[in-house]
Amino acid sequence: MDVSLVSFDSKTASSEEWARFHTFRRIRHEEQNPGDPVTEDATSETWMRRGNPEAEEIRFAAFRHGKPEEVIGWLYFSVYREEAPSYATREKEARVSLQVLQPYRRRGVGRMLLAKATELARERGKSLVIGGTEEADGFAFVEAIGAQVAQRNREGRLYLDQVDWEMVERWAEEGPRRSPRTTLQWLGDHVPDDIAEEYCEVLTESLNEAPRDELETGDTIITPEVNRHWEDSIKESGGRALEVMCREGDGAISGMTAMGYWPDDKTMIQQFITGVRPPYRGRGLGKWLKAANLLRMRQEFPQVTVVVTGNATTNAAMLSINERLGFRKHRDSIMAQMSLEAMDEYLKRGGG
Template identity: 25%
Template sequence: MEIIELDPADGDLVSGAFDVMRATHAADHPENPAPHRASFVAGLSYPPPDEDEAHFVAVADGQVVAVLGIGLPNRANLHFGWAWINVHPDHRRQGIGSALVDHFIAYARERGRTELTLDTHLTWEDGVERSKAGQLFAEKHGFKLALQWINRRCAVDALDADTEQALLEKAQAAAGDDYEIISWIGRTPEELVETMARIDSTILAEVPLGELELEPETIDAELKNARSDRNEAMGLKLVQTVARYRGTGEVVANTCVFIHDDGEFPDAYQGITIVDKDHRGHRLGLLLKIVNLRLVRENFPHIRAIWTDNADVNAPMIDINVTLGYEIVDAGGEFQRKFQD
């Protein structure tokens, strides 16, 4: 077996990598959204502007049998690194996954990273039962559970029209006239880039991180626009709704949904929903998510479901999602291993 860094220009290896991802999805978590080929391929050529990404494939007898994806933040959290590993179901229990974990650790440690994570699917309550193989594999290699999240799915028409309208009106009444609700599809309007960068900078300070030691990243207009460039290159459309406080003109609450620019793909992904701590208690999170859901339905009628995950301790956002009709599918865990400097 040989471990090779994946070159986006090598069509055969890229196709082989995607075939492994598709086979892994079908075997391990077929109820979840399938990997999207065009987005994966484009993402190889357009890595995140705030992360250094690398992908490797394990090749045996001329065939790609496993894939390793690595991400290393390059602006903040320079101690941190994450990875995911897919081993084709027909090639498991042959030491391939272990070889890729060792490759990840060596790669990250050579670049000064001391806190590394692997993620895997888990079972949660009455959701779909998942194999414990991923968890046992991570623990075997010295990784311990640091953060657990719940994965939920919501049909875009989960609520009947009257119930949804009643929830919207209650949220609007709670918000009052102090906030302007603004929505768009695609890039952030230029006049909102600065204020959106400000609220994006608060995300890591506000979301539950479990045992992960991550500091907030300062987002500026340049990075905000670079992220938009990457989304466009990958064929991802953002459906976004925000609340702007009339007293200051600043955006103080935000939600977004990511959609593949592909009329055949029925799933969308809920991004971070965040409300500035000084503006909580006005049902802004619920208000924005309902407005945004309607925008998705009106503009992307092929979308049948929206997927989201929340830390298992994030009770306020879980309550909103349950109210909107999100149902548990499974869970996931971020398994962490720390090294000395």
């Protein structure tokens, strides 16, 4: 197939370019997440225009010769900028997402996108490329190109009509009984400036304590500025965060958990990171935080019927809490990594 790649810049894209992208995005959504609510065009444009200021983000659309109106494939490529707080720890890696519409698969478009990703990574001096997938064709592609499956993850879903709410209430009551000097503090959409530094330390620690398995990625560093951009992106794209943290008697923040809701998702809410700092583990704080946030979520978002989350399959502690709450596996996903050398070798062999 005669295919060309055309750069897509979310900061300057014309309305025609956006329209072509959204058509592609909606078809891909049905392939990837059939039956789930689709994000509205305006919401996804706001999100993509704001972008990630920490990263250089590059996108290419794939078109067939003579068919400039139909996007059939997409490459997303990102690397940390030198001034980003996580640059020092994640300097060598590039993150990619390759997507080809189902009718156009197995005709070399994925390999072409991979070749472009290799070129972009080489120009920037990166030695490792990381991507994820939850689709059968993606698993097969990862195996065929010889990438390493570095982490196995599980998307879990909690259907609220199946929750044992008495148990959830018990967890919420047990928390203060076992830790009488610990208190909960809700953060709403914005972490107050006076605690942002300490809150971001806890968030950073929690993110990096989650198992990375074989992934050769480094620590992700969340500073108050990085967190503020994330909060503003949620707000500007119409979303709301529901975050709660716990404080010890001496004022130290001992743990946190966060969810995010976007009206486009209708009945679905996302569960993000939960973390309890190591010295405070084993006292039921994780269960207390999650139970209290779920109870609050039920009041603030009565339209929600399902909570969605993702965990590494090796994250025994989090999976144990989630399973007892009633989260069930929705599907498996993987994170794969490949050195630039191995990508070159695969492409030189002509694939296959």
